[in-house]
Amino acid sequence: xxxxxxxxxxxxxxxxxxxxxxxxxxxxxxxxxxxxxxxxxxxxxxxxxxxxxxxxxxxxxxxxxxxxxxxxxxxxxxxxxxxxxxxxxxxxxxxxxxxxxxxxxxxxxxxxxxxxxxxxxxxxxxxxxxxxxxxxxxxxxxxxxxxxxxxxxxxxxxxxxxxxxxxxxxxxx
Numbered sequence: 166x167x168x169x170x171x172x173x174x175x176x177x178x179x180x181x182x183x184x185x186x187x188x189x190x191x192x193x194x195x196x197x198x199x200x201x202x203x204x205x206x207x208x209x210x211x212x213x214x215x216x217x218x219x220x221x222x223x224x225x226x227x228x229x230x231x232x233x234x235x236x237x238x239x240x241x242x243x244x245x246x247x248x249x250x251x252x253x254x255x256x257x258x259x260x261x262x263x264x265x266x267x268x269x270x271x272x273x274x275x276x277x278x279x280x281x282x283x284x285x286x287x288x289x290x291x292x293x294x295x296x297x298x299x300x301x302x303x304x305x306x307x308x309x310x311x312x313x314x315x316x317x318x319x320x321x322x323x324x325x326x327x328x329x330x331x332x333x334x335x336x337x338x
Contacts, residue, residue, distance in 0.1 A: 218244040223303055226319045229332070230256045239306065251328040254321040257300070258284035261316040267307050273318070277302045281320035289322065290337040297338050299325045 218233060220242040226232075231248040232255075246252045260280055262273055281302050285293045293300070302320045309315035322333050 217250070218246045221245040223319075224309075224313070224315060224317065226256050226259070226303070228256050228259060229334075231332075232256070232321070240303075248332050249330065251330050252323075253328055254301070254323040255329075255333050256319050257288040257322045257333070258320040260318055262305065262318060263316075267305075267310045270304075270307075273304050277304050277318045277320070280318070284320060285322065288334055290335045297324065297326070298322050298333060298336070 221230075221232075221244075223240050223243050226243065229248070231246050231250075231252040233244045233246055234253040235244065248255065258281060262268065262276060281300050282293055285296070285300055289296055289298055300320055300322045302318050304318045305315040323329065
């Protein structure tokens with residue numbers, strides 16, 4: 166399986182199947198990202214029923230939050246949904262980038278790639294190389310770093326082939 170790697174803002178970098186990620190338009194920001202403010206209503210793919218989602222400040226994401234994709238390059242809000250409903254991603258790890266001076270996107274991306282990859286197997290229960298799942302992340306932009314004291318990287322996991330239902334913690338897929 167081919168997995169895609171890319172950079173987004175708050176930002177996100179994408180490491181999901183290239184076909185799925187390209188279809189999802191993974192470019193997170195405002196973090197640099199995939200999610201525009203006020204995402205359109207989400208619907209269950211099987212029933213067509215609308216799913217409750219709440220636009221939430223990207224800076225308040227926490228491990229265990231489930232969210233849907235959007236099409237924005239940079240984001241400040243993301244559509245959070247109940248993990249029991251269909252969703253695109255789940256936050257599986259987070260960490261803060263150290264330092265006072267903005268280290269540059271290349272350095273942030275390298276650290277995010279390393280740390281998100283290291284936390285993938287403990288969360289999913291199988292190595293990234295063996296998994297059908299992919300990951301990406303939200304990371305600080307230079308603007309969010311300097312103006313908002315943003316240092317948080319949020320690692321998110323999803324299925325590049327479509328939405329998931331329930332948590333991916335320990336899924337082993």
